[in-house]
Amino acid sequence: MKIGVIGAGYVGLTTSACFAHIGHSVICVDNDEEKIRTLQNGKIPFYEPKLKHLVTKNVKSKRLKFTTKTIEAVKESVILFIAVSTPPKKTGKPNLSYVTNVAREISSTMNEYKIIVEKSTVPVKTGEKVKETINLYNKNNIPFDVASNPEFLREGSAVDDFLQPDRIVIGVESKRAKDILLELYKPINAPILVTDIKSAELIKHASNAFLAMKISFINAISVICEMSGASIEKVARGIGLDKRIGLNFLNAGVGYGGFCFPKDLKAFIQIAAELGYDFRLLKEVERINEEQKQRFFNKVAKLLPNLKNKQIGILGLSFKPNTDDIRFAPSIDIISRLQTAGAKIKAFDPYAMNNAKKIMPNIEYCKNPYQVAENSDALVIITEWDDFKKLDLNKIKKLLKRPIVVDGRNIYDPKTMGKNGFIYQSIGR
């Protein structure tokens, strides 16, 4: 099938490469000329495991191409995915202008029947807005359908998540759109849930809200573990072995971040309020998350009461491992608190430093974790990259000015750390 994907970001590029991989013909569009030039030169504009291989292979077999011109994708494709950003406004409401701009561009160049699919995460009832926009600019009355096909991939495992999803959700309002989208996803072996458009939109926000709630829940439990002397890992396992609850998303830490949970929660709270429901549960999820970052900062501040001119070494900047994405990463918040208290920051991240440099220029960026530890008053772990789990801790101890490690992801064993002479603090244990 012929597909156009508008937006070549984490979602758009993965969607494009994966659809090409399962045999479709894909044109991927982005209005960022630099990004498209990078892709046309065989490079990937961000780090995502397995994606480069998939893109290269499918460009070679001519199933995937890149352009800055939406019109090219519209002319050649039946299905057009909108996969542009939906960043939060100051009010917390999502900025939907990127989505409606693309809808306008598509509608003014449509030549025959098209399905315009929302892939971006949007609030319930956005489909109506997209339809209105298309109708407004669809001068030749070309037939079209709007559909919602929310994306559940996770950065860091995006390709596998796309090709082996837990489920595919398709929100449609015509049989024609339904049949075409079912055909599109035929090569992927996963349960497909067909709904109306509003339900599909709501499923995405509700899923992310539930996952964020699970994280805040376990973070709240971690506080009670600290206060009572229980161990969060044992408690989490004891809870998670109950199949009704499940073990995933029960890792206590410094709080959730990234481009999805923080903004989607805010957007969900807002849309619920507009519809007349005060979503207090989610407000509390947000509050616990903010508090968790403050609590983590307090752990460092307690060990080093006067942070002024202290050197703090940070390991991990991306919002989670296996991505270079630092959007709304907890590291930004924690580093800012440390700097406000007068600390000097040295940091290392395997992939996220280029992105971090753009928004946190006043940090000393290091070549490896050992350089971070050298002469630092404390080592602070914010992202649980696998490499950090295998460090030579004896070497780290010798390099540190004081043997303080504050671990926001529980990657080390407290007993071993104690035995090795570290002053070690982690979460909920």
Ligand code: NAD
């Ligand atoms: P992103 O910022 O990485 O990519 C968006 C891309 O759209 C950018 O490259 C931008 O240049 C391009 N763009 C914006 N306006 C355009 C236009 N008019 N024409 C062509 N290109 C345009 O964002 P992302 O992380 O891929 O997220 C996209 C959407 O998917 C968001 O709504 C997000 O919430 C949702 N989502 C993201 C993830 C994730 O893990 N990142 C997962 C599921 C859903």
